Amino acid sequence: MLVLKRLAAAAVALVAGSGAVLAGIGQPSPWQLGLQQSATPVMDNIVWFHDLLLWIISVIALFVLALLVIIMVRFNARANPIPSKTTHNTLLEVAWTLVPVIILVTIAVPSFKLLFLQQTIPPADVTVKATGKQWYWSYSYPDSKFEFDSLMLKDNERKADQPRLLAVDNEMVVPVNKVVRVQVIGAEVIHAFAVPSFGIKIDAIPGRLNETWFKATREGVYYGQCSELCGKDHAYMPIAVRVVSDRDYAAWLDQAKKKYAGSDTPSATTLAAAR
Numbered sequence: 001m002l003v004l005k006r007l008a009a010a011a012v013a014l015v016a017g018s019g020a021v022l023a024g025i026g027q028p029s030p031w032q033l034g035l036q037q038s039a040t041p042v043m044d045n046i047v048w049f050h051d052l053l054l055w056i057i058s059v060i061a062l063f064v065l066a067l068l069v070i071i072m073v074r075f076n077a078r079a080n081p082i083p084s085k086t087t088h089n090t091l092l093e094v095a096w097t098l099v100p101v102i103i104l105v106t107i108a109v110p111s112f113k114l115l116f117l118q119q120t121i122p123p124a125d126v127t128v129k130a131t132g133k134q135w136y137w138s139y140s141y142p143d144s145k146f147e148f149d150s151l152m153l154k155d156n157e158r159k160a161d162q163p164r165l166l167a168v169d170n171e172m173v174v175p176v177n178k179v180v181r182v183q184v185i186g187a188e189v190i191h192a193f194a195v196p197s198f199g200i201k202i203d204a205i206p207g208r209l210n211e212t213w214f215k216a217t218r219e220g221v222y223y224g225q226c227s228e229l230c231g232k233d234h235a236y237m238p239i240a241v242r243v244v245s246d247r248d249y250a251a252w253l254d255q256a257k258k259k260y261a262g263s264d265t266p267s268a269t270t271l272a273a274a275r
């Protein structure tokens with residue numbers, strides 16, 4: 001019964017769009033079918049675009065289904081023994097060419113807008129360089145000249161409220177409502193840096209510095225995972241981003257500078273500053 005109820009709720013959430021009804025903040029939740037709750041303007045756009053597409057494809061699927069049913073019922077050999085010999089219908093042909101064109105343009109316009117929103121990195125307040133390694137992430141803050149490793153917590157190291165396979169020892173910390181530029185690179189093989197709530201996913205490729213950005217509009221901890229198969233512990237190199245107030249960020253930065261003093265490698269900062 002509970003299963004049915006949850007499935008029904010999940011279906012409602014999916015149809016209603018965002019799936020936010022079931023999704024926890026910054027992490028997946030049991031029985032979740034929709035997307036994780038958005039925490040950035042880019043993800044807001046992705047959710048909106050997803051919902052738009054869902055409506056369009058639903059209408060198309062139902063329309064095609066209706067046509068099939070009508071044809072099966074009205075034009076089978078028994079109901080319609082003498083078939084029509086029609087070969088052309090100009091109006092129909094123009095319609096079934098124009099309507100798909102209009103639908104595709106309707107999809108293309110917001111699609112390109114979204115693409116440009118993702119690709120155009122606004123002036124950054126904070127820059128963080130994430131390096132994918134086998135099998136953990138390192139974060140370097142080139143403006144403050146420190147770097148640290150972020151490793152997944154094992155079951156016996158986790159606090160009760162920390163999610164399994166997602167919580168890490170040292171989270172990446174950023175201020176709320178600030179543009180964060182994320183530079184992403186792979187140390188030895190290809191990884192991918194992905195945080196669903198932020199709507200970002202970008203490959204971490206050795207020798208190539210990729211860039212993306214996000215502006216988290218809500219405080220909290222947001223989890224992601226390496227999203228490019230990178231070896232045996234690919235599933236165990238989560239990403240945890242803690243979004244805090246400006247004051248908390250300043251305080252964290254102060255102690256991080258001391259804690260990780262002298263940790264930045266020349267290669268890390270030169271790569272990040274090269275831009």
Ligand SMILES: [Cu+2]
Pocket residue numbers: 190191192226227228229230231233234235237
């Ligand atoms: Cu991986």
